[in-house]
Amino acid sequence: DCLEVERRNLVKESLSEIGRVDGVLKSFITVLNEEQIEVNEGPFKAIPIAIKDNIVTKNIRTTCASKILENYVPPYDATVVRKLKKAGFAIVGKTNLDEFAMGSSTERSAFFVTRNPWDLSRVPGGSSGGSAAAVASGEVVAALGSDTGGSVRQPAAFCGIVGFKPTYGLVSRYGLVAFASSLDQIGPMTKSVRDAAILMQIIHGKDEFDSTTVDVKMDFLSHIEQGIEGFRFAVPVEVYEYEGLDKEVAERFEECIKLVEKLGGKVEKVKIPTLKYAVATYYVIAPAEASSNLARYDGVKYGLRIEKAGLKETYSVTRTTGFGEEVRRRIMLGTFTLSATYYEAYFNKAQKVRRLLANDLNAVFDRFDAILTPTSPIPAFKIGSITDPLAYYLMDVFTTFANLAGVPALSVPFGFAQGLPVGIQVVGKRFEDPKVLRIGRSIE
Numbered sequence: 536d537c538l539e540v541e542r543r544n545l546v547k548e549s550l551s552e553i554g555r556v557d558g559v560l561k562s563f564i565t566v567l568n569e570e571q572i573e574v575n576e577g578p579f580k581a582i583p584i585a586i587k588d589n590i591v592t593k594n595i596r597t598t599c600a601s602k603i604l605e606n607y608v609p610p611y612d613a614t615v616v617r618k619l620k621k622a623g624f625a626i627v628g629k630t631n632l633d634e635f636a637m638g639s640s641t642e643r644s645a646f647f648v649t650r651n652p653w654d655l656s657r658v659p660g661g662s663s664g665g666s667a668a669a670v671a672s673g674e675v676v677a678a679l680g681s682d683t684g685g686s687v688r689q690p691a692a693f694c695g696i697v698g699f700k701p702t703y704g705l706v707s708r709y710g711l712v713a714f715a716s717s718l719d720q721i722g723p724m725t726k727s728v729r730d731a732a733i734l735m736q737i738i739h740g741k742d743e744f745d746s747t748t749v750d751v752k753m754d755f756l757s758h759i760e761q762g763i764e765g766f767r768f769a770v771p772v773e774v775y776e777y778e779g780l781d782k783e784v785a786e787r788f789e790e791c792i793k794l795v796e797k798l799g800g801k802v803e804k805v806k807i808p809t810l811k812y813a814v815a816t817y818y819v820i821a822p823a824e825a826s827s828n829l830a831r832y833d834g835v836k837y838g839l840r841i842e843k844a845g846l847k848e849t850y851s852v853t854r855t856t857g858f859g860e861e862v863r864r865r866i867m868l869g870t871f872t873l874s875a876t877y878y879e880a881y882f883n884k885a886q887k888v889r890r891l892l893a894n895d896l897n898a899v900f901d902r903f904d905a906i907l908t909p910t911s912p913i914p915a916f917k918i919g920s921i922t923d924p925l926a927y928y929l930m931d932v933f934t935t936f937a938n939l940a941g942v943p944a945l946s947v948p949f950g951f952a953q954g955l956p957v958g959i960q961v962v963g964k965r966f967e968d969p970k971v972l973r974i975g976r977s978i979e
């Protein structure tokens with residue numbers, strides 16, 4: 536029948552669009568052909584969706600954009616993938632990322648750089664840059680990314696789409712290749728806040744395969760159109776104190792605050808003293824957890840194996856060949872901060888600062904419904920232009936605190952800076968994800 540044909544055509548159109556633009560954009564590491572694409576019954580039957588290539592897909596290669604997993608074909612689906620399929624979505628391919636999601640530009644993929652659809656000489660952001668470019672360019676209707684310190688929100692901001700990092704524990708991490716387990720969350724990347732809410736409705740919930748998931752059923756859609764009249768918003772003074780803030784991004788941020796006030800919100804500047812330590816804290820904790828999580832790639836259990844005479848040499852040559860420079864840097868950083876000599880000075884100290892930051896944020900959320908910041912201090916930058924690791928890490932100045940505190944955070948497109956999209960970030964209290972989306976819906 537007609538409807539059936541129309542539905543099928545969605546997949547065809549997605550594939551033809553990918554065929555038309557992906558040679559240049561390079562959003563995808565793997566694109567399925569029409570026969571390989573599973574079309575299931577369900578309310579979202581045949582709607583084309585892309586999955587970041589660090590989320591496992593049964594019988595579809597999952598590389599994490601790393602040479603060490605270049606030929607890895609998982610025997611099972613991540614919980615989020617299983618849920619999307621059950622709702623009818625058609626997975627058309629796996630998207631590019633910074634290797635093991637370590638990065639903010641997709642330049643650190645072991646395979647190739649993805650380009651920003653708004654300006655092909657610029658990065659799409661990262662680490663979920665492939666997913667962001669695929670949605671922004673219209674290759675797919677929606678995508679999933681993962682966010683450990685901003686990897687859903689920042690590429691969404693750079694590409695002019697919506698990206699949402701849920702409360703820690705709301706979405707199952709089963710089948711998400713672990714980077715920093717206490718920070719990682721999977722989140723939707725879409726053209727509208729409503730679409731993000733629809734995906735959240737499908738993918739959230741308790742999962743027996745992820746013991747950190749929480750048993751709550753949330754309604755993301757019923758109140759989403761109800762506006763923000765009377766809501767209280769905190770704007771951290773630390774945003775203005777950050778000297779790397781782009782002038783035009785700052786202007787868009789001011790305009791957004793004006794809009795929020797016009798819609799009946801009350802905005803107040805607040806001091807969140809520990810906010811300025813978030814990036815430093817993140818770059819101790821994330822590499823520490825990564826160094827432990829990545830120990831499994833030893834040339835024995837998964838992926839690449841470079842056989843040498845001795846076991847130790849096999850490990851070391853396999854890992855040195857298989858991991859890229861950024862991943863090796865993080866493993867070394869993490870091993871160092873977890874070592875007996877430096878544990879107290881670095882890792883343990885970072886854990887304490889993380890607690891203080893969460894306490895500070897709790898105090899803010901006693902008085903406010905949400906915190907507003909720009910998602911990124913700058914718009915999309917030129918490919919190859921930021922090479923110093925510290926300057927590169929500093930770009931995460933506004934996103935990492937949400938992961939450290941486990942709170943929900945949304946990036947919504949809001950105007951342009953230098954002709955490139957700007958994202959505004961809305962951060963809420965733990966488990967107030969529907970409220971965060973409702974606020975985003977009001978300002979998009």
Ligand code: GLN
Nearest residue numbers: 636637638683684685686
């Ligand atoms: N840019 C941050 C990093 O490099 C965050 C990455 C992420 O969220 N996966 O670690």
